[in-house]
Amino acid sequence: LCFRYQLDLCKRALEENIIVYLGTGCGKTHIAVLLIYELGHLIRKPRRDVCIFLAPTVPLVLQQATVIANSTNFRVQSYYGDGKTPRDHENWETEMAESEVLVMTPQILLHSLQHCFIKMDSIALLIFDECHHAQVHKRHPYAQIMKEFYNNDMVKPPRIFGMTASPVMGKGGSNKLNYTKCINSLEELLHAKVCSVDNAELESVLAFPDMEVHTYVPLSQSNLTVTYNKELDRSKLESERILRESLYDFKDSQKKLKSLGRLHGNLVFCLQELGSFGALQAAKAFLLSFDGDVLDRKESDMNDNSTRFKHHYLNKAISVLSSNILDG
Known part of the structure; x- marks a missing residue:
């Protein structure tokens, strides 16, 4: 089951690189799963291409790998530097030949690209979870992957799909100039467009808690x-x-x-x-x-x-x- 806005964003992602900007709990991962399913013909074995799903932390890698494995029948593997991650060409070739969706931390992919264990043209779909880390002026692995290994002149560039609950990194989110600058940086680096959904549409299908702010004065000293x-x-x-x-x-x-x-x-x-x-x-x-x-x-x-x-x-x-x- 999925909502209309999730189907619409998935359809948009099939046409071009996009960054889904939705709040926590709005089903961004479900849209990613829909996209993997729709592009399944590109990664089903015996095809050599794969989907790589990047998550910035080990708990997120494990969580997202479980969600994808439970939601689809693709061959899913996770990699996060636990000592079992392949470290040479032969082992990575085996992983690429046997797996269809590879969920990993960005440092694993960056290292593998730098040593030619994995090539960008063998990735059919590249997903960035919490993609707000990818800023032009940062040296985050997300940024390094895109700066060093992705360009529009590639014969077979991967489809890019980003997900974030906040496109702005750090302080200054309320500053319109800073907000626009961060979004432009994100779009430029990921070669993608930020897409979102009107709040009225979300409120019609999702239950949001009523927010109340209670201010307490400091307690008087005894x-x-x-x-x-x-x-x-x-x-x-x-x-x-x-x-x-x-x-x-x-x-x-x-x-x-x-x-x-x-x-x-x-x-x-x-x-x-x-x-x-x-x-x-x-x-x-x-x-x-x-x-x-x-x-x-x-x-x-x-x-x-x-x-x-x-x-x-x-x-x-x-x-x-x-x-x-x-x-x-």
Whole structure:
């Protein structure tokens, strides 16, 4: 079963290279399966040509290979650098002779093309899942495959089919100029046109959740948290005094004061966001980490009073934060 928009996009993909731009859950993979089925006459054995389906991660490779195998009767194999991937011409020739749909990570195909294990003219259909990674200015394997091995002058170029839920990489998706630039880059590199479906058509056949945004104001601090904050501030001041008394190098003391300030800031953050118990666990973890660093130092460094300030601060913090917990 499939929806009309999926059939329409599949028909469009039979005519030219396209990039299907649809949201998550709108059935992009199903369109790819329909396309593989429609072009099946090009890859059915004993033909030597194959369909290669690229997915950027190992979980996606395994997932898409399973979907294709369960939805069709093609011979499907997956490759993702697990030690079983063919590494020479002979083994790849065997794989190409026995398989019809090869699902793999892009690095596998790039390596195979670079070593002539696989040739671009033996690929009848080349599918890019999450194809937004293919940008002209990037060195992603998707981009390298298209830049180095695909051109319109090929005698038998593969049909290109891309899928993405967002044609824009990274930040700036709301910027119209950046949005247009990314789409143009994607179309240029994949030699394909971006195609989508009107939201009204999708809403008529798919169930979309109603979105509600609830904004919460920050919680007011409890009296206990305020008390702990004051005690931690007092411990910080005491530790700063110890530090100044033990160090005569101004530059070194300023560096260590900043380090103490960061440590104090982290504990205060944990106290405000996680409560006294969370802050207590953080203080214990910091102390354990600090003790491990000290053990790795030379014996001469261990006698240096300049290391006392962190110990003093963390021990005082643990004492303060654990008092109410122990009392409870």
